[in-house]
Amino acid sequence: MPILQHGIPQKLSRNSLARASKASRSTRHLFTQSTPAQRTPIRTGLYTTAFVLSAGVFAVYYFDARSALHRYILTPILRNAFDVETGHKIAVKALKSGLAPRDPVGDDERLKSRIWGEAVSNPIGLAAGFDKDGEAIDGLFDLGFSWVEIGSVTPNPQPGNPRPRMFRLDEDNAVINRYGFPSQGHSSVLSRIRARIPNFFSRPPERAALREGAVLAVNLGKNKESPADSIDDFVSGVRAFGPFADVLVVNVSSPNTPGLRGLQNRDVLEKLLAGVTKARDDLEPSVLTSRKPKIVLKIAPDLEESQIIDMAEVIRNSKIDGVIVSNTTIQRPKTLINSNKTEMGGLSGPPVKPFSLKALQSLRANLPASIPLIGCGGIVTGKDALDYAKAGATMVQVYTGFGYDGVGACRRIKDQLIDELKKEGRTWEQVVNEAVEKLSWTEPEPVKKGEASIKQLIEEAEELKSMLDKLGDRMET
Ligand SMILES: Cc1cc2nc3c(=O)[nH]c(=O)nc-3n(C[C@H](O)[C@H](O)[C@H](O)COP(=O)(O)O)c2cc1C
Numbered sequence: 170m171p172i173l174q175h176g177i178p179q180k181l182s183r184n185s186l187a188r189a190s191k192a193s194r195s196t197r198h199l200f201t202q203s204t205p206a207q208r209t210p211i212r213t214g215l216y217t218t219a220f221v222l223s224a225g226v227f228a229v230y231y232f233d234a235r236s237a238l239h240r241y242i243l244t245p246i247l248r249n250a251f252d253v254e255t256g257h258k259i260a261v262k263a264l265k266s267g268l269a270p271r272d273p274v275g276d277d278e279r280l281k282s283r284i285w286g287e288a289v290s291n292p293i294g295l296a297a298g299f300d301k302d303g304e305a306i307d308g309l310f311d312l313g314f315s316w317v318e319i320g321s322v323t324p325n326p327q328p329g330n331p332r333p334r335m336f337r338l339d340e341d342n343a344v345i346n347r348y349g350f351p352s353q354g355h356s357s358v359l360s361r362i363r364a365r366i367p368n369f370f371s372r373p374p375e376r377a378a379l380r381e382g383a384v385l386a387v388n389l390g391k392n393k394e395s396p397a398d399s400i401d402d403f404v405s406g407v408r409a410f411g412p413f414a415d416v417l418v419v420n421v422s423s424p425n426t427p428g429l430r431g432l433q434n435r436d437v438l439e440k441l442l443a444g445v446t447k448a449r450d451d452l453e454p455s456v457l458t459s460r461k462p463k464i465v466l467k468i469a470p471d472l473e474e475s476q477i478i479d480m481a482e483v484i485r486n487s488k489i490d491g492v493i494v495s496n497t498t499i500q501r502p503k504t505l506i507n508s509n510k511t512e513m514g515g516l517s518g519p520p521v522k523p524f525s526l527k528a529l530q531s532l533r534a535n536l537p538a539s540i541p542l543i544g545c546g547g548i549v550t551g552k553d554a555l556d557y558a559k560a561g562a563t564m565v566q567v568y569t570g571f572g573y574d575g576v577g578a579c580r581r582i583k584d585q586l587i588d589e590l591k592k593e594g595r596t597w598e599q600v601v602n603e604a605v606e607k608l609s610w611t612e613p614e615p616v617k618k619g620e621a622s623i624k625q626l627i628e629e630a631e632e633l634k635s636m637l638d639k640l641g642d643r644m645e646t
Pocket residue numbers: 296297298299301320321335344346348350388420423467495496497516517518519521545546547548566567568569570
């Protein structure tokens with residue numbers, strides 16, 4: 170076997186190279202019919218400068234996530250040349266490589282938000298499901314997201330449902346997926362997260378994101394083989410990832426794991442929330458951040474109003490820190506055009522927005538301001554993000570819009586959001602604070618003893634009067 174030296178097989182050395190070089194010179198003469206141009210130092214300098222400059226310009230252009238190259242050439246190629254799951258895998262590998270584009274612009278002051286009293290540089294997060302195994306965390310932060318959520322991660326590795334399991338609905342800018350939690354499992358994902366922590370001993374970071382104004386969330390899923398009403402997979406997720414995440418998301422809302430959504434029902438939910446918050450409270454503060462993680466519940470957009478009211482009561486009585494509203498929907502709005510609409514699974518993208526927004530509004534009205542909501546579902550523009558803020562969401566997340574729009578999606582949404590906020594003359598935080606204050610649930614005033622009996626007397630008198638009126642009417646007829 171030829172041995173490679175500087176990329177050239179050794180068998181080709183010396184004589185063959187000399188022959189090849191001679192042949193190439195004669196070929197050039199054949200086409201140019203002229204003697205090779207004399208290379209003066211000035212000419213060489215000019216060529217080198219031109220090359221360096223154009224390479225530099227291309228690099229600046231390439232590494233800028235906003236450039237048209239990504240939006241109109243590379244993303245469509247990725248979308249059309251491969252099936253949707255392969256395209257997704259290639260995108261994750263590219264973002265993992267360190268050679269991916271980035272958001273070159275610092276976040277505008279208007280975008281600053283605050284969650285659990287702490288600053289984040291902008292309110293746009295990446296939702297779970299894109300980086301299921303935590304392979305491209307830093308590539309994703311570099312695209313400008315302030316919240317990167319990896320997962321869902323299951324305790325044991327599992328393959329998920331058979332392929333195909335993800336379908337594009339191009340005319341609707343939507344996707345249906347029935348992945349069923351393919352996951353490399355807790356230990357692989359954990360070792361990847363740990364490998365990111367290069368030198369925190371010299372400068373302990375405040376957050377597991379290892380960046381200022383950013384949040385690293387791990388979304389916890391459940392193995393298909395685990396009993397439907399068991400909470401053990403979530404509890405073990407809290408124990409495993411607690412020391413290495415800012416936020417842990419308890420996902421009880423993916424439609425593709427049998428029985429999972431049943432955990433949203435009152436009795437099991439009470440048990441689940443008590444179990445995961447106890448596991449968190451029992452953790453030692455993280456050696457990385459000196460803190461314990463926040464715990465957030467992720468819910469479906471398909472709940473009845475009465476279920477949301479029930480759920481809110483359970484959440485109010487728990488130690489949960491926030492709620493993501495929402496996951497994908499099992500509903501199929503009549504407006505869907507693409508024939509893939511009949512595929513089984515969860516629908517995401519703009520068609521899910523009305524359902525998610527409605528669920529978020531109902532939950533906001535039933536939860537106190539102290540429990541922040543994170544809006545998710547069909548956000549593709551700055552205006553969409555603002556709609557969620559006005560409904561009382563503190564932050565938002567994006568997935569399908571990112572898939573369609575490519576690496577510049579986050580930056581574009583932020584730019585549009587800045588324009589919207591300028592029009593309104595307000596900052597994101599002002600919009601959120603006003604909405605949360607106005608729309609959140611407040612504890613009903615306790616009725617004082619004396620007042621209660623007077624109120625009761627009035628009610629009884631009114632009831633008696635209406636009975637007498639009815640009796641009088643009957644006697645007259
Ligand atoms: C292909 C795909 C895979 C997803 N996987 C997960 C997942 O593993 N865990 C989860 O909580 N949500 C998952 N989601 C749901 C998203 O996180 C998000 O809640 C939903 O898609 C709505 O947002 P969107 O309309 O911006 O996509 C997935 C969504 C898609 C499209």
